[in-house]
Amino acid sequence: MTFHPAMPYGTPDWHKSARKLADEGPPFEFTPENRRKLDEILTRYPADRRRSALLPALYLVQDQQGYVSGHAMTHVAEIIGCSRADVEDVVSYYVMFFTKPVGRHVLGVCRTLSCALNGAERLTEAIAGKLGIAPGETDPTGEFTLIEMECLGACDRAPVIMVNNEYWHECQGADDVDRLLETLRTRGVAGLTGCHHVKEK
Ligand code: FES
Structure with missing residues (x-):
């Protein structure tokens, strides 16, 4: 009996996850400024709750490196005092963390119902x-x-694109794509309007 037709039951290592671990990437260390920021963040938590600082620590990594490499996860784990696996769990759970280098602009198109x-x-x-x-x-x-994302919380202004995890660009249609790409190429995110309630023309 099998539980799922696609599972390779009976073959060696069938029970192990096929998920690829992160790109180890180049050696990673926080810049002095980012290390100072993280040390300040860590003071907000009791010694036995330092792993609560994982999310802000990973945002600092991504700000500095553009993505979160395996070496960076190890570095963060050593500073916070948790295992590398704990860090990987968080990185792999949240779609806003990238585990390989990405472009200057990351376009996350929502694909949920609205x-x-x-x-x-x-x-x-x-x-x-x-x-x-x-x-x-x-x-x-x-x-x-280009990535696809789940609901970005602006369902009444669908379809929505999130740019660089930070800027919502809403009420977008296929006809708007040329203008969006050109705006980002020439003016960067400064050319985006962020949240708005009417379709831009
Ligand atoms: S369904 Fe796309 S923002 Fe909610």
Whole structure:
């Protein structure tokens, strides 16, 4: 009897996760400034709760390195006093942490119900087509990474794109893609309007 038809029961190591561990990347150490910031953050927690600082520590890594490499996870684990596996668990759970280098602009297109009903799939296809990449990939210029995300909390303004984990760009359609990409190329995120309630024209 098997529980799932796709599981390779009976083959060696079938019970082990096939998830690839993070790219170890180059050696990593916080800059003195980021280390100071993390040390300050750590003072907010009791000694036996230092792992509560994992999320802000990982944001500092991502700010500094652009993604979270395996070496960075080890570095964070050593500072906080937890295991590397604890850090990996957090990194792999939250989609806002990238485990490989990404483009200057990360476009996260929401694919959950409201956005799906309002054309998110066409939006993703349009971006992928313009950039010549599939979701999860970075374009050859290193300018854009395209990913799909779950609900971004702005369902009434679907479909929504989140740029660089920070800027919501809403009410977007496939026809808006050229302008969005050009804006980001020429003006960066400063060209985005952030949250807004009416469709931009
Ligand atoms: S479904 Fe896309 S923002 Fe909620």
